[in-house]
Amino acid sequence: MGSWRRALVIGGSVGGLFAAIRLLRDGWDVEVFERSPVELAARGAGIVVQPQVVAALRSLGLGLTRDLGVDVSRRQTLDRSGRVIAQALRPQVATSWNRLFDILRTGFPGGRYHLGRDLVGVEQDGSAVTARFADGGAATGDLLVGADGFRSSVRRTFAPQTRPLYAGYVAWRGLVEEEAFPPDLHRQMFGFFSFGLPPEEQILGYPVAGDGSADQAGRRRYNFVWYRPADELTELPRLLTDETGYRHEMSIPPPLIARAAIAEMRAHAEEVFPPQFCEIIRLTEQPFLQPIYDLESPHMAFGRVALIGDAAFVARPHVGAGTAKAADDAMRLADMLTAEGSIEAALARFEAERLQMGRRMVEQARRLGTYMKRDFVSEAERLRAERHRSPEAVMAETALLDFLGA
Numbered sequence: 001m002g003s004w005r006r007a008l009v010i011g012g013s014v015g016g017l018f019a020a021i022r023l024l025r026d027g028w029d030v031e032v033f034e035r036s037p038v039e040l041a042a043r044g045a046g047i048v049v050q051p052q053v054v055a056a057l058r059s060l061g062l063g064l065t066r067d068l069g070v071d072v073s074r075r076q077t078l079d080r081s082g083r084v085i086a087q088a089l090r091p092q093v094a095t096s097w098n099r100l101f102d103i104l105r106t107g108f109p110g111g112r113y114h115l116g117r118d119l120v121g122v123e124q125d126g127s128a129v130t131a132r133f134a135d136g137g138a139a140t141g142d143l144l145v146g147a148d149g150f151r152s153s154v155r156r157t158f159a160p161q162t163r164p165l166y167a168g169y170v171a172w173r174g175l176v177e178e179e180a181f182p183p184d185l186h187r188q189m190f191g192f193f194s195f196g197l198p199p200e201e202q203i204l205g206y207p208v209a210g211d212g213s214a215d216q217a218g219r220r221r222y223n224f225v226w227y228r229p230a231d232e233l234t235e236l237p238r239l240l241t242d243e244t245g246y247r248h249e250m251s252i253p254p255p256l257i258a259r260a261a262i263a264e265m266r267a268h269a270e271e272v273f274p275p276q277f278c279e280i281i282r283l284t285e286q287p288f289l290q291p292i293y294d295l296e297s298p299h300m301a302f303g304r305v306a307l308i309g310d311a312a313f314v315a316r317p318h319v320g321a322g323t324a325k326a327a328d329d330a331m332r333l334a335d336m337l338t339a340e341g342s343i344e345a346a347l348a349r350f351e352a353e354r355l356q357m358g359r360r361m362v363e364q365a366r367r368l369g370t371y372m373k374r375d376f377v378s379e380a381e382r383l384r385a386e387r388h389r390s391p392e393a394v395m396a397e398t399a400l401l402d403f404l405g406a
């Protein structure tokens with residue numbers, strides 16, 4: 001053990017908590033600083049529980065006594081008339097963000113988790129790193145873990161040139177309470193991970209754990225994600241402009257989405273989707289909109305500072321890898337810190353391994369996203385896209401991390 005023992009974790013979401021819990025168990029003095037002044041709460045979508053998340057929870061002794069979520073092993077693709085045209089078996093469990101977050105949050109001492117601490121600056125030298133916060137306060141440690149998500153302030157400090165790249169399409173998402181499902185629809189959809197595949201658009205849906213960690217039948221929810229092209233210069237700005245005419249950057253709070261945009265989305269669904277998905281969209285009271293971006297940081301280590309999770313890489317949701325990668329980044333960072341004699345050496349090894357993983361994940365998600373592409377730069381690209389367009393290919397690759405060799 002060296003004299004480098006105090007870790008500052010910036011961001012108290014899934015990635016930050018995985019890192020904080022593991023480092024605390026490894027003997028570090030850990031503090032988590034979260035910008036939000038109130039407890040984090042779900043943005044409302046489902047999460048496919050990948051093996052990496054289960055392994056990380058298990059290694060931390062968390063979540064073993066309770067089921068994590070809902071079984072979504074049976075996959076099916078429906079055609080426009082609602083007929084099942086393909087099926088596949090892929091053992092998987094889906095949960096809610098709340099459920100995973102609750103397990104992690106209760107696994108970390110409350111007194112070390114600080115809400116309302118917005119990081120605004122980081123300084124470091126050969127012996128320490130200091131985090132500065134918007135409230136004027138500061139904290140000094142030996143290691144700083146930037147787990148502050150997609151728009152990371154830590155990343156902005158060290159890699160300011162890194163920008164999210166718009167993928168050319170958005171996802172409309174929504175959640176419906178299980179009890180709102182009519183019996184017929186429930187029978188056809190609730191036990192499945194289902195897909196609808198009209199040209200250049202894709203919808204998928206599956207049940208997830210309900211509120212307050214409920215996974216009992218009757219109290220679950222159904223979650224859908226619908227990918228749809230939206231031109232960056234015309235369509236996207238329109239979708240991000242709210243009822244008052246205000247233009248939001250990159251995302252828009254669901255209650256502010258313009259009524260006309262929602263009405264147009266609902267009308268289009270009726271034109272292209274199987275009746276089962278149309279009904280689910282009709283049952284969705286508050287849809288939300290997620291423009292799809294790729295984000296790749298050129299580095300994950302800067303002296304005593306490491307980036308993990310969404311702060312470093314964001315892949316399109318097709319791979320369902322966000323929480324898995326955040327968990328794995330956190331575990332591998334801690335492994336390297338245990339194995340190496342200095343923080344700098346540990347972080348250099350961490351970066352060499354995890355940059356590769358992040359790039360592979362983003363690349364695979366991009367490949368799956370070619371399904372939504374209209375124009376191709378070459379015939380080879382068009383042919384590659386075609387290979388990922390069959391129901392069998394989509395079902396075999398979506399939300400599965402086999403490509404990582406995990």
Ligand SMILES: Cc1cc2nc3c(=O)[nH]c(=O)nc-3n(C[C@H](O)[C@H](O)[C@H](O)COP(=O)(O)OP(=O)(O)OC[C@H]3O[C@@H](n4cnc5c(N)ncnc54)[C@H](O)[C@@H]3O)c2cc1C
Pocket residue numbers: 010011012013014015016033034035036040041042043044045046047096097117118119120147148149150151152153308309310311322323326
């Ligand atoms: C409230 C919330 C709900 C989510 N719901 C879903 C969901 O339903 N489905 C899904 O697939 N994914 C969801 N995600 C995203 C998912 O958790 C991540 O993609 C993935 O787990 C990687 O997480 P992360 O911890 O790296 O980043 P994030 O989960 O994005 O967390 C980053 C954290 O850093 C904090 N932060 C940002 N800037 C600062 C700063 N300057 N100072 C201090 N703290 C800062 C943010 O408030 C946030 O809590 C959600 C994330 C959050 C925060």
